[in-house]
Amino acid sequence: MATGRNHRPATSRSRGIPEATVARLPLYLRALTALSERSVPTVSSEELASAAGVNSAKLRKDFSYLGSYGTRGVGYDVEYLVYQISRELGLTQDWPVVIVGIGNLGAALANYGGFASRGFRVAALIDADPSLAGKPVAGIPVQHTDELEKIISDNGVSIGVIATPAGAAQQVCDRLVAAGITSILNFAPTVLSVPEGVDVRKVDLSIELQILAFHEQRKAGEDLGGPPGRRPGEGVHPETDTAPPAAPPAAAVTKRPPEPGNDGDLPAVMPA
Amino acid sequence: MATGRNHRPATSRSRGIPEATVARLPLYLRALTALSERSVPTVSSEELASAAGVNSAKLRKDFSYLGSYGTRGVGYDVEYLVYQISRELGLTQDWPVVIVGIGNLGAALANYGGFASRGFRVAALIDADPSLAGKPVAGIPVQHTDELEKIISDNGVSIGVIATPAGAAQQVCDRLVAAGITSILNFAPTVLSVPEGVDVRKVDLSIELQILAFHEQRKAGEDLGGPPGRRPGEGVHPETDTAPPAAPPAAAVTKRPPEPGNDGDLPAVMPA
DNA sequence: CAATCTTTGTGCACGCGTTCACAAAGGCAT
DNA sequence: ATGCCTTTGTGAACGCGTGCACAAAGATTG
Secondary structure, three states, X not given: OOOOOOOOOHHHOHHHOOHHHHHHHHHHHHHHHHHHHOOOOEEOHHHXXXXXXXOHHHXXXXXXXXXXXXXXXXXXXXXXXXXXXXXXXXXXXXXEXXXXXXXXXXXXXXXXXXXXXXXXXXXXXXXXXXXXXXXXXXXXXXXXXXXXXXXXXXXXXXXXXXXXXXXXXXXXXXXXXXXXXXXXXXXXXXXXXXXXXXXEEEOOHHHHHHHHHHHHHHHHHHHOOOOOOOOOXXXXXXXXXXXXXXXXXXXXXXXXXXXXXXXXXXXXXOOO | OOOOOOOOOHHHOHHHOOHHHHHHHHHHHHHHHHXXXXXXXXXXXXXXXXXXXXXXXXXXXXXXXXXXXXXXXXXXXXXXXXXXHHHHHOOOOOEEEEEEOOOHHHHHHXXXXXXXXXOEEEEEXXXXXXXXXXXXXXXXXEEEXXXXXXXXXXXOOOEEEEOOOHHHHHHHHHHHHHHOOOEEEEOOOOOOOOOOOOEEXXXXXXXXXXXXXXXXXXXXXXXXOOOOOOOOOOOOOOOOOOXXXXXXXXXXXXXXXXXXXXXXXXXXXXXX
């Protein structure tokens, strides 16, 4: 999952709607849209929950924050619910979006159908490379970074997507914020610092893989019949073991069994 | 953030390490790697927390689950911590990964440097389109879906990335699982159902934007000086208002002020 | 109209995650 | 060696999110 519930005092629950619920509304909306296309008139919380991959009690509680939109003994009216959730999420209006950084990922995002289909309109593609300027990507001509401020103010854009290399992300972010952007979706592997009032959500592909690797390793370790207790300072992975740990500070060394010191590099961990 | 902490009894905390902590370890690792490149020998929890964008108390508690790797009065040894976290995440070994669905997004993923740099090796690219077969993407020839099972078993792949259209995702998922994949990173906008023991993490670009839109709308609404209380059944968005809500079930209608019924479509919400 | 059946909406309890705040631990200067 | 200063590691309190379980509400049937 894209992590990104940062900065924003735990009391974030906007308008009494818990953050966790907001994050699930798009899920419900998608399931409801699918039902709507099949002309299904009503759904029970059980059916809809199953389609959205959540618990039915959770779903009912989520909807209770929006209001009483169901009918006991029957369920929820699909069309009506689609509208209510869309309205709550702000999808009944058009959101112009700019994408900055038209590399492989930026181009893929520009072509991604899921944006346009949910009320998001790609207003502009921006890149720092002059040779890209004017070239159409997904039918939209790429514009140079110099135009950034003008594009944003002219189009009244409030949502920006950053798909630049990590090194350029903070700088781009600063310019976006200065130009009036108040919501940022960041694909660059960096922590962005933004002023109060600006929302940042982060999608990091490699982080997701690393989390999977953790669980994968654990599964493999359990298969080997290792004891449940963790063994700090001792490798859990069966084979493919790499260089021993670098030398910890003196005090820590004395605490641990003296492993063969070898300040080698760590092949698996390279610069981003 | 990519949501994806599904299915897995709340007692998921693998080996005593809380899920929330695991999700932050890659963040710490990235910050530490950057410090390592600058040859910084030690960091305090305060400095590292700031670099990773988290609270220092949280960071210390996170590290406490791994063991006592710090030195009081000094801080943490950068190199040592890099190794310990890498080992905990399972990054000291090589993880072959297959990417299924080589469209715009799949190609972008194949080119993404963040994978290879963290111990993940793209073992194969797979697509159902025969005309793609053999064509190199990011230096790797695309193979046809028919080879899927063979590729996975031959390479001992346990992590799969799904970047296909939504319609094909579940089918691909089933084949991956049957072939031995136990961890899946899903970019398709669908809920995947998998057997027990298979981990799925989901990255949904449009969901992230929808969550941003929610907060953006709320900001705009507050600017208009509206009262803090929510007004169910009344549009909050200033202009750009679309069709009125579809007719709710009879009972619900009586509860609400009779809005002008108009079973129109909802322009902002279209099929995925 | 009354009885029954279905499904919502929610009060309540529990557990995880976050944060505070401080004692313990180690470095460093004298 | 002794005392001071810095920073870790963690006990404890708090708040959010989840799931259970049930009463209330409405549909439906006879």
